[in-house]
Amino acid sequence: MAYDLQEQEQIDSMKAFWQQWGKLIGGAVLAISVAYLGYKGYGYYQAAQASKAAVVFADVEQAAQTQDVAKLKSAAALLQSDYAATAYAADAALLAAKVAFEKNDLATAQTQLSWVVQNVKDEAMVAVAHLRLATIQLDQKHYDAAIAELGQAHPSAFDALFLDLKGDVHAAKGDKAAARDAYKAALAKLVGESPNRQFIQTKLDALGG
Missing domain, CATH: 1.25.40.10 (Tetratricopeptide repeat domain)
Structure with a gap:
């Protein structure tokens, strides 16, 4: 196909542009795509972690109802080691501390509350831990x-x-x-x-x- 002079100049200009900037633009697009996929992947990971933590927290609630301090400690420890970034870990620690205090197991109560103070970012939860x-x-x-x-x-x-x-x-x-x-x-x-x-x-x- 024959191009007139103006069209040929536009084609040559585009070729020169892509020769100069093509790799940079391609790299930027790739970086954005990787970042987006990483963000989405992290979101899925967080959702999966929260889902698994919720299952463990159900054990915490059941143990709290039966005043089973040993089971509470075990379930809370699992949340704190494997799912520390979830809200369930903090909730479990506060609940375990409450039951332990009611059972006069003050050492366990203090351990759970200290974990909240040292590891939880939620200021309200930390304040509750300090009060307790x-x-x-x-x-x-x-x-x-x-x-x-x-x-x-x-x-x-x-x-x-x-x-x-x-x-x-x-x-x-x-x-x-x-x-x-x-x-x-x-x-x-x-x-x-x-x-x-x-x-x-x-x-x-x-x-x-």
């Missing part, structure tokens, strides 16, 4: 350790809970002045008619002065 660790330390009369736990960083939404428990620790320690200050600070953090307001106020009134 402080409760265990209060129960063991490790007052300074409990106060240190309650001094850890946490979302502002948890301020009242942290201050309330700090008041409990000071009260148990016999430091009424510090307990009053903590309860007053907790009340100041509560918004509106919080159901905790009357409870904290009762504890503050009981201190007298």
